Amino acid sequence: MTLLLITLIVVIGIAGWFYHHQMLLKERAHLMREAIRNQEFTFRLPVKGLFFGERALQEAFNETGREIGMLLARNEVESWQKLTRVLTHEIMNATTPITSICQAYLEHPNIAGTAYEEGIRTIHDTCWGLSLFVDSYRKLSELQESVLVEIPLQAFLERIRVFYPGLEWQIAIHSSVTLSADENMLRQVLINLIKNACEAGATRIDVRWKEELWVSNNGARIPVEVAREMFIPFFTTKRSGSGIGLSLSRQLMMRQGGDLRLAERAVPGYSVTFILTFSNPFS
Incomplete structure (x- = not known):
């Protein structure tokens, strides 16, 4: 009778521990699902207390989340680089001829000293400044290769x-x-x-x-x-x-x-x- 009681207590204890462990795994699954849904890929759930197979699976999930986050960030950066290249190209195409035309007018003897000179110089300086501004942003899409x-x-x-x-x-x-x-x-x-x-x-x-x-x-x-x-x-x-x-x-x-x-x-x-x-x- 005593042996049966001890066996029953052990079985109940193991069943209780197993149920608790499964609930912890279920909570982990919920946290990872919510993290992915909210695009929070930097989650790193602890592996302490897990069996070796569960530990390996959790480590794989942690690493996968980090890699997905890096991939999304890289895609975002590449999209901005492409947009930057397009914008700088179009802006330079528009401002370069305007700057050249203004410069030609400013050098013309009939413009110097007239009321038109100040307005043309303002247009010239604005386009020139915009060209310099755009040229500085080319750095975002023309980075050198790394040397590790x-x-x-x-x-x-x-x-x-x-x-x-x-x-x-x-x-x-x-x-x-x-x-x-x-x-x-x-x-x-x-x-x-x-x-x-x-x-x-x-x-x-x-x-x-x-x-x-x-x-x-x-x-x-x-x-x-x-x-x-x-x-x-x-x-x-x-x-x-x-x-x-x-x-x-x-x-x-x-x-x-x-x-x-x-x-x-x-x-x-x-x-x-x-x-x-x-x-x-x-x-």
Whole structure:
């Protein structure tokens, strides 16, 4: 009788544990479904407590979500590059002849010193300025190819820190961590992020490695509506901003086979966190 009771208790315990485990798996499925529905592909659900097969499946889902997010971001960037090329081509086609005609009139002796000169010069200068403006945006679609080298991350960041002595830095990266990246491109991305942080009033920078490079600052928070648009070329909330800094930074990361994104939740103690991913990190 005692043996039967013990067996029954064990069976009930196993059944209860099995039911609880299945409910956890069901909750995971729901979370992933909602993430995909909302196009939040950066989800990474923990694998602790799972059987080896379930763990492998969860790791595959986590990795697939990240790859889908990178693919969508890359397609978005390519679409903007194509649009930029079309717009710059059409604008240059329109402004170049206008500038040439205005220049010819300004050099004509019958125009110099007349009431027409000021108006023609205004048209000329406006078209010339627009041409220079458009030419600067060609950088978004004419980036050089990356040259990947092995970069000791801690030493690399220490060299960047020298340029910003007024900031309080926290670099939590082991000296053994190295990356396969383009040194010039990665430097430009990090400088852009630090520059934006300073303009947002940041006084502290935190950089840490968690299979990805997390760069945080304590500047002004980024509103949700801005976060949705911040990587779109020409979008800016600054009066004197060009709107190409973050878009260019993301393209530079993609040129190296990686990505740049804004973390859903900032590192505790900070208001903004950007995450840089790499195709071939070493540590």
